[in-house]
Amino acid sequence: MVSLRFVLLVSMALLALFGSLLAGGSAIAPADIASALLHPHQTSDIATIVWQLRMPRVVIAAVVGAALAIGGALLQGMLRNPLVDPYLTGVSAGAAAAIALAILAGVAAPALPALGFVAGLLTAVLVAALARRGSGVDPNRLILAGISISALFSAVVAFAIARSNSLDAAQSILAWLAGSLAGRGWNDLLFALPYLGAGTLLALLAAPALDALRVGDIRARAVGVDVDRAQWLILASTSLLAAASVALAGMIGFIGLIVPHVARRLVGSSARFLLPVCALLGAALCALADAIARSIVAPSELPIGVLLAFIGVPAFLYLYLRQERPA
Amino acid sequence: MIALESLAVGLGGRTFVRDIDARIAAGEFLAVLGPNGVGKTTLLRTICGIVPARAGHVELDGMALRSLAPAARARAIAFVTSDDAMIETLRVHDVVAIGRYPHHPWWEWNENLSDDAAIERALEAVALRDAEQRPFTTLSSGERQRVWIAMGLAQETPVLLLDEPTSHLDVRVAHEILALLRRLASRGRTVVCVLHDLNDAAAYADRLMLLGRERMLACDVPDRVLTPSLIERAYGITVARVETPAGPRVFAHVPK
Numbered sequence: 001m002v003s004l005r006f007v008l009l010v011s012m013a014l015l016a017l018f019g020s021l022l023a024g025g026s027a028i029a030p031a032d033i034a035s036a037l038l039h040p041h042q043t044s045d046i047a048t049i050v051w052q053l054r055m056p057r058v059v060i061a062a063v064v065g066a067a068l069a070i071g072g073a074l075l076q077g078m079l080r081n082p083l084v085d086p087y088l089t090g091v092s093a094g095a096a097a098a099i100a101l102a103i104l105a106g107v108a109a110p111a112l113p114a115l116g117f118v119a120g121l122l123t124a125v126l127v128a129a130l131a132r133r134g135s136g137v138d139p140n141r142l143i144l145a146g147i148s149i150s151a152l153f154s155a156v157v158a159f160a161i162a163r164s165n166s167l168d169a170a171q172s173i174l175a176w177l178a179g180s181l182a183g184r185g186w187n188d189l190l191f192a193l194p195y196l197g198a199g200t201l202l203a204l205l206a207a208p209a210l211d212a213l214r215v216g217d218i219r220a221r222a223v224g225v226d227v228d229r230a231q232w233l234i235l236a237s238t239s240l241l242a243a244a245s246v247a248l249a250g251m252i253g254f255i256g257l258i259v260p261h262v263a264r265r266l267v268g269s270s271a272r273f274l275l276p277v278c279a280l281l282g283a284a285l286c287a288l289a290d291a292i293a294r295s296i297v298a299p300s301e302l303p304i305g306v307l308l309a310f311i312g313v314p315a316f317l318y319l320y321l322r323q324e325r326p327a
Numbered sequence: 328m329i330a331l332e333s334l335a336v337g338l339g340g341r342t343f344v345r346d347i348d349a350r351i352a353a354g355e356f357l358a359v360l361g362p363n364g365v366g367k368t369t370l371l372r373t374i375c376g377i378v379p380a381r382a383g384h385v386e387l388d389g390m391a392l393r394s395l396a397p398a399a400r401a402r403a404i405a406f407v408t409s410d411d412a413m414i415e416t417l418r419v420h421d422v423v424a425i426g427r428y429p430h431h432p433w434w435e436w437n438e439n440l441s442d443d444a445a446i447e448r449a450l451e452a453v454a455l456r457d458a459e460q461r462p463f464t465t466l467s468s469g470e471r472q473r474v475w476i477a478m479g480l481a482q483e484t485p486v487l488l489l490d491e492p493t494s495h496l497d498v499r500v501a502h503e504i505l506a507l508l509r510r511l512a513s514r515g516r517t518v519v520c521v522l523h524d525l526n527d528a529a530a531y532a533d534r535l536m537l538l539g540r541e542r543m544l545a546c547d548v549p550d551r552v553l554t555p556s557l558i559e560r561a562y563g564i565t566v567a568r569v570e571t572p573a574g575p576r577v578f579a580h581v582p583k
Contacts, residue, residue: 208433212425214417215478218408221377223482224401224429269416270424272436 005267009280016284020058021050023291025299056186057294058287061304063189064181064249065259065286067196067241069278070203072256073263077210077271078234079139085256086242088146089235093153094123095246100160100173112176113188117195117247123149124239128232136228137235179252179305181290192244199240203275206233210271254308255282258316285312328352329374329486329517333383336366336373342381343369347543349536351519353485356512358528359521360552361538362562367521368408370538371488374519375406387486401429404486407479409472409494419466420459422474423449426481449480452507468495476504480511487511489520493527505531526576529553537561553577 021033028046036042036050071086087093098119099112107115127149131142157173164170209230212220217227245252259282260274267273286304289311293302328350335345343366351357359367372378374385376392385392387403395403405426426449427442438446450456453473458466463474472495479487489508493501509531512518522528528535529549536546539561545552553575558566566577 205433208428208431208436211417211421212428215422215425216410218372218377218406218410219425219475219478221397222375222401222406222408223425223478224396224398226397264416268418268421270421 006273006277009266009277013280013284016288017058017062020061020287020291021054023295024049024054052185056189057181057184057290060184060189060248061181061287061290062283063192063196064245064252065255065282065284066279067199067245067282068252068256068286069259069263069282070200070275071238071241071245073260073271073274073278074203074206074210074234075238076260077269077274078213078231079143080214080216081139081143082261083257084143084146085253086238086245087150087251087253087256088127088143089239089242090123090127090146090149090153091120091239091242092246092251093150093157094126095120095243096177096251097153097156097160099176100157103169103172103176104160104164109172113247114191117192117243120243120246121239123153124235124243128235128239131235134228137231142235175303176250177305178303179250179308180293180301180303181249182294182301184248188248192248195240195244199237199244202233202237202240206230206237207271207275210234210275211269214269249304252286252305252308254305254312255286258312259285262316328386328388329519330386330389331374331383332386334370334373334380334385335382336369336378337381338369338378342541344538344541344543345382347383349543349546351517353517354512354515355534356509356518356520356532357534357536357546358532359519359536359538360523360525360528360561365538365540367538368490371406371490371519371521375404375488376400377406398429401482401484403484404488405479405482405484407475407487407489407492409475409491417463418459419450419455419461419463419474419477420446422463423477423481426478429482445481445483446477449477452480453477454503469497469500472496473500473504476507485515486517486519489518491521491523493522493524501527525553525558529574529576549574 022028022030026049028049032046033050036047039047040051068086075084075086075088076082095116099116102112102115127142127145128137130145131137133141157177161170161173164173209220209225212223212225213227213230220227260278263274263277263281267277289308290304293304293307296302331347331349334347335342337343359370361367369378373380376395392400423446424438424442427438427445430442450459453476455470455473455477458470463471466474472492476489476492479489492504496504505527508518508520532549534547535549535552537544537552537557544561545557553568555566555568558564558577565580567580569576569578
């Protein structure tokens with residue numbers, strides 16, 4: 001039953017990614033897109049549009065969606081708290097503050113993603129240090145530290161917006177906060193790939209312990225889980241995945257919080273099903289949202305984070321409440 | 328064989344009980360008794376290695392427990408606790424399968440045939456085969472208790488430690504669980520179990536360990552432990568002892 005659902009989900013995710021390739025300024029028939037995909041060395045305009053403009057964007061959207069959803073599932077499982085998302089690590093708040101201050105100081109736009117990545121990771125280290133207890137992580141301290149540090153850096157962003165002399169600077173900060181994949185290419189993905197790879201590897205190392213962590217630290221230790229190690233692995237993995245995502249796409253909320261919920265409804269909480277399904281759903285959702293964001297008011301774009309919140313949250317609430325209602 | 332040598336157990340800055348010396352043989356059912364707060368749960372957690380000993384040490388078949396890696400320890404000793412947990416969307420099968428964690432290397436995510444068989448046996452033992460696909464959150468507290476026991480059984484360890492396994496259970500199911508533990512001991516497993524009902528302990532266990540404030544008061548057969556003087560020292564209440572064909576039983580004096 002689960003394998004049938006998995007096959008369906010893989011098919012739907014591939015369909016969503018292909019569908020995302022159709023969106024863009026020039027109308028290209030699905031058959032031409034398919035032909036360009038099958039013949040990557042073509043030199044036609046269509047092949048250039050597909051491989052150099054649309055494909056990197058769709059792949060980056062998919063990677064960001066998958067990374068945020070996996071990070072959310074890991075952190076929710078570790079903290080046994082369905083209301084947390086990968087940004088609890090402080091990554092997005094730290095990155096946002098650094099980028100806002102950098103825009104205010106006139107730092108060149110191409111340097112911003114790398115700056116956001118480094119600042120996000122440093123903030124995650126600060127949050128982790130505050131959450132440390134003994135040799136492990138205290139879940140309550142992590143939540144408190146994450147929320148407090150995020151609030152502090154949100155104030156820094158508000159300060160930067162208030163102090164910006166030009167409308168352009170304020171708009172740049174706001175655009176970054178709303179999340180966008182505009183102008184992203186293969187080079188951006190290459191920059192983030194090592195960190196995404198490291199985050200995924202750490203997630204794979206921690207994943208087998210995730211089910212045991214869900215039934216409490218004492219039971220997890222009793223079945224042989226090194227709880228402290230698993231917690232640090234999850235925190236490091238989530239921080240890397242979130243920081244790489246933030247560097248690629250700015251702040252994209254909703255996915256890290258909601259996709260794990262939807263995935264659990266579909267295949268249950270067992271990590272060996274939950275994590276791959278989170279990756280598939282996150283990738284499909286983010287790629288589709290980006291396709292809609294760049295086509296709905298073409299030639300300009302909607303911020304993907306805003307679009308996801310506008311469409312995704314009511315849809316999720318509808319699905320969730322409908323399933324909760326007694327038959 | 329478990330050997331407790333000059334063992335002191337505690338949490339935080341407090342030592343609950345010290346100077347525990349005891350040997351628990353393979354195939355023995357030992358019940359740990361004592362009033363609330365004397366360290367019964369902490370003793371079990373220390374025996375299974377998830378809480379460090381304050382002094383002394385625990386040996387398992389002649390090997391110091393602290394020398395074992397977590398997974399090796401969990402293949403030797405299972406610990407069942409009844410503390411509740413928020414595990415929305417996990418099915419009964421998923422929870423019991425967690426007991427198979429120490430039998431897998433980290434890269435092996437899928438359940439194999441021996442996992443399936445162990446999970447099936449564990450669910451069968453606690454009479455929950457029919458509930459295997461039910462979400463854990465839909466179970467009664469008694470059924471949840473049985474799932475935790477099944478998770479411990481699925482670990483398939485020679486030693487089984489249980490912290491109040493009959494709490495939340497009605498009298499029939501409680502006796503079924505104790506009878507199950509008795510059978511497991513008869514088949515060679517070492518069972519160490521915290522219980523509150525003195526007469527249940529006397530009925531099913533081979534020996535009783537009675538803990539008082541800061542020290543072990545006795546560790547012996549029920550006949551020598553369920554004495555009015557020892558019970559009064561441990562709990563501060565007077566009891567009447569009644570001899571029955573099944574052994575001694577005690578009843579608290581209730582002021583009229």
